[in-house]
Amino acid sequence: MSAHNYLEVKKLxxxxxxxxxxxxxxxxxxxxxxxxxxxxxxxxxGSGKSVSSLAIMGLHNRARTNISGEVILNLxxxxxxxxxxxxxxxxxxxxxxxxxIFQDPMSSLHPYFSVGAQIAEAxxxxxxxxxxxxxxxxxxxxxxxxxxxPVERVHDFPHQFSGGMRQRVMIAMALVNNPSxxxxxxxxxxxxxxxxxxxLKLLRDMQKEFNMAIILITHDLxxxxxxxxxxxxxxxxxNVEEAPVRDLYYKPAHPYTLGLLRSxxxxxxxxxxxxxxxxxxxxxxxxxxMGCAFAxxxxxxxxxxxxxxxxxxxxxxxxxxxxxxxxxLTHDQIESVR
Amino acid sequence: xxxxxxRRLLSSLIILxxxxxxxxxxxxxLPFDPARxxxxxxxxxxxxxxxxxxxxxxxxxxMQWWEYLKGIFVGRTYGQGAAMFTCPxxxxxxxxxxxxxxxxxxxxxxxxxxxxxxGAFIMWMFLGVGLGVISARFRNTWIDRASNIFVLVGTxxxxxISGLLILLFIVLxxxxxxxxxxxxxxxxLTAPWEWFTSFFxxxxxxxLIYAATYTRFTRSNVIETSSExxxxxxxxxxxxxRKVLWKHTLRPALAPILTIAGLDFAGLLGGAIITEQIxxxxxxxxxxxxxxxxxxxxxxxxxTTILAATFVVVANLIVDLAxxxxxxxxxxx
Numbered sequence: 001m002s003a004h005n006y007l008e009v010k011k012l013x014x015x016x017x018x019x020x021x022x023x024x025x026x027x028x029x030x031x032x033x034x035x036x037x038x039x040x041x042x043x044x045x046g047s048g049k050s051v052s053s054l055a056i057m058g059l060h061n062r063a064r065t066n067i068s069g070e071v072i073l074n075l076x077x078x079x080x081x082x083x084x085x086x087x088x089x090x091x092x093x094x095x096x097x098x099x100x101i102f103q104d105p106m107s108s109l110h111p112y113f114s115v116g117a118q119i120a121e122a123x124x125x126x127x128x129x130x131x132x133x134x135x136x137x138x139x140x141x142x143x144x145x146x147x148x149x150p151v152e153r154v155h156d157f158p159h160q161f162s163g164g165m166r167q168r169v170m171i172a173m174a175l176v177n178n179p180s181x182x183x184x185x186x187x188x189x190x191x192x193x194x195x196x197x198x199x200l201k202l203l204r205d206m207q208k209e210f211n212m213a214i215i216l217i218t219h220d221l222x223x224x225x226x227x228x229x230x231x232x233x234x235x236x237x238x239n240v241e242e243a244p245v246r247d248l249y250y251k252p253a254h255p256y257t258l259g260l261l262r263s264x265x266x267x268x269x270x271x272x273x274x275x276x277x278x279x280x281x282x283x284x285x286x287x288x289x290m291g292c293a294f295a296x297x298x299x300x301x302x303x304x305x306x307x308x309x310x311x312x313x314x315x316x317x318x319x320x321x322x323x324x325x326x327x328x329l330t331h332d333q334i335e336s337v338r
Numbered sequence: 339x340x341x342x343x344x345r346r347l348l349s350s351l352i353i354l355x356x357x358x359x360x361x362x363x364x365x366x367x368l369p370f371d372p373a374r375x376x377x378x379x380x381x382x383x384x385x386x387x388x389x390x391x392x393x394x395x396x397x398x399x400x401m402q403w404w405e406y407l408k409g410i411f412v413g414r415t416y417g418q419g420a421a422m423f424t425c426p427x428x429x430x431x432x433x434x435x436x437x438x439x440x441x442x443x444x445x446x447x448x449x450x451x452x453x454x455x456x457g458a459f460i461m462w463m464f465l466g467v468g469l470g471v472i473s474a475r476f477r478n479t480w481i482d483r484a485s486n487i488f489v490l491v492g493t494x495x496x497x498x499i500s501g502l503l504i505l506l507f508i509v510l511x512x513x514x515x516x517x518x519x520x521x522x523x524x525x526x527l528t529a530p531w532e533w534f535t536s537f538f539x540x541x542x543x544x545x546l547i548y549a550a551t552y553t554r555f556t557r558s559n560v561i562e563t564s565s566e567x568x569x570x571x572x573x574x575x576x577x578x579x580r581k582v583l584w585k586h587t588l589r590p591a592l593a594p595i596l597t598i599a600g601l602d603f604a605g606l607l608g609g610a611i612i613t614e615q616i617x618x619x620x621x622x623x624x625x626x627x628x629x630x631x632x633x634x635x636x637x638x639x640x641x642t643t644i645l646a647a648t649f650v651v652v653a654n655l656i657v658d659l660a661x662x663x664x665x666x667x668x669x670x671x
Contacts, residue, residue: 057574059570059574092576094574094575095576099574104567126576157667
């Protein structure tokens with residue numbers, strides 16, 4: 001973790017007490033991110049991607065959530081640990097230093113307010129000015145994210161926009177205060193493929209313009225390959241592998257990542273290759289299995305001696321330069337099963 | 339928008355015409371004769387047929403109906419010669435039981451019912467919506483549980499129980515109002531304080547049951563809206579909790595309550611029969627009850643029914659317009 005990292009997450013644990021028991025949604029999550037860099041967090045539903053990002057934003061209800069660990073923002077004024085900061089401090093950072101866009105832009109925009117009013121509100125919360133300044137700023141932002149006729153459309157309501165345009169509005173709203181960190185929670189999942197590409201391009205352009213750190217949460221490995229610098233693979237609330245994007249695709253170091261990559265259809269192997277699946281289901285987060293959470297589904301656990309996989313939780317360890325994995329297999333064993 | 343309103347007005351009119359015709363048809367087939375009832379003790383067939391002619395009952399129901407509708411616009415004249423008298427427009431017929439134009443009778447009953455409805459409405463909206471928002475905001479705390487108990491008690495106490503209990507304790511036990519004052523009408527324009535005190539307890543007994551229902555409804559709507567994605571977006575922008583509730587949550591949460599409130603209020607304007615009966619308020623509810631069960635007074639029954647239907651139809655229209663004003667998604671361009 002170098003000094004120029006903007007965001008540092010250390011041993012983040014998020015759990016929810018429920019009637020059935022404690023749901024360990026995220027455990028032991030550690031990563032860091034510099035401005036201008038994109039980290040993709042991938043994993044299936046319920047693997048803790050969104051829960052972790054909401055914890056970074058401080059959007060969990062503190063009374064009903066157990067959160068431990070550290071979330072550090074390295075602001076120009078100095079470092080700040082968010083989990084131990086007051087709610088007011090974190091709220092002031094939200095929308096200003098760190099912003100978030102969500103999966104479904106229709107339900108994420110308020111149906112009763114014009115898009116201009118919603119963008120202006122985000123600006124006015126963190127800047128001095130009156131409503132017409134806010135509206136002016138909203139028009140600028142709509143223009144920046146490529147909404148045609150922004151002067152007229154600023155008064156329109158979310159339902160008068162198409163899905164892709166709504167996501168552009170969300171992006172305009174998130175970026176109105178020039179944040180240093182943008183968390184994009186499955187920003188293209190609800191959109192069709194051509195619009196997906198446009199939105200990703202827009203995000204990349206905006207990243208260049210504002211020099212933002214981006215956390216891209218997705219389960220689409222195609223989007224990851226196209227967009228991310230580094231990838232964090234999550235399984236059952238833990239990050240099981242972290243690597244630069246090329247290394248992850250060409251030298252995966254965790255059996256789960258391996259399984260994921262083998263289950264993706266490839267254009268060049270349609271006739272020769274049957275798609276593989278990962279047998280079984282992800283474990284319940286209430287009673288996580290002893291040892292490695294992936295062990296019950298792992299085809300290689302016999303390679304590890306002494307039933308280590310089902311008794312001891314593997315630590316995140318170096319597989320190669322900048323490449324971490326959470327697995328008991330040795331480097332050579334991984335190389336051989338790949 | 340104009341097209342929307344005019345279309346709604348037209349359909350409202352048709353509904354009212356159908357309702358009035360229905361009342362006439364039903365009345366026509368009922369097994370009693372108003373002409374005979376208006377006749378008194380020493381009755382001869384001649385007097386009955388004379389009555390029938392004077393009351394306008396010697397023609398078919400659709401002619402009676404037509405005369406009635408015509409009278410609303412041009413007024414109506416009854417009898418001949420020295421016994422001739424006129425109800426000016428809008429005439430809703432003539433009550434031979436009360437020997438007065440129905441419009442005059444309605445004009446004296448309407449302020450009572452309107453006073454009762456408005457006061458109760460304000461009371462239950464403040465109590466119900468307020469309590470609902472508070473218990474949603476503090477859900478699963480003792481405040482929420484206390485309001486839950488209120489809801490349970492309120493919904494399981496019908497007006498004829500809560501009204502009688504209030505009457506028993508307030509009037510008879512503690513003498514907060516004198517029994518002789520019951521049913522006295524004080525105009526809010528000339529005697530506002532007397533008006534307020536005479537209506538306070540009827541308002542309360544009527545408002546209780548509504549408030550309980552509205553508390554439940556508001557609470558669940560606010561909680562449901564709080565879990566919407568756009569509320570999370572507001573928090574992600576850095577909106578304070580207070581503003582999340584007042585600006586982002588309440589408007590969408592309360593919009594559906596407005597619909598029900600409008601219709602409930604309109605329903606009350608047609609007369610709160612039980613409450614008016616218990617507190618002896620001379621409003622539309624008592625008027626209808628008496629006309630329907632004692633006097634068989636067709637002009638009054640038709641008129642109160644049409645009046646009640648008009649209130650509901652108009653309230654429906656207003657609610658739809660207000661909803662369009664609140665929710666841009668259903669605004670008609």
